[in-house]
Amino acid sequence: MKEIIVRAVAGSLILISLLLAIYVSPKWLWLTGFVGLNLLQSSFTRFCPLEKILERLRIGSPAGDQPAGKATFMKYYFNKKITGSFEEAVQKVTEGLSREGFGVLTEIDIKATMKKKLGEDFYNYKILGACNPPYAHKALLAEDKIGTMLPCNVIVQEKESGKVEVSAxxxxxxxxxxPNDALQPIAKEISNRLKKVIDEL
Known part of the structure; x- marks a missing residue:
């Protein structure tokens, strides 16, 4: 996206400077030369003043377009550490989700599953599959493949007795x-509701 903006601005400046040189003054050709020289040097040095300005303004630079080592990513979960029993934490989370319009569709007990399938001991860890029906309906109407990301998972884990971490x-x-703008307001509302559940624990 950033590269497209740079090319569009450079091309526009060249065309404008040529028109001004024809109809106003040949001195405008200096601008044409300046833009051309900048394009030439940037192909060797990888330095482009306009790119730096766009980076500062955070224009045309989604996370995926950032240079390696400089990418900024949104945190993919909300979390909070609380004290109390594991069972109490699961109950509090379930009740909090209910207050925000979520039902728990699935409850996966990782500890029991690991023991049953692998014979391995694991700490208390449950994955709650939460769904807010009205917003799930809106999301599916806007993007039929969004079901691959449903339901919204909330995990409750206890690595040390009495110390529980909840993440959504x-x-x-x-x-x-x-790439579907229609999903943004839906995702924002659901994010706010899940964050509220976590914050109020």
């Missing part, structure tokens, strides 16, 4: 990979 997916981060 941040739908706004997930939507960065979906």
């Amino acid at each position: 997916i941040n739908p706004m981060a997930s939507m960065q990979s979906v």
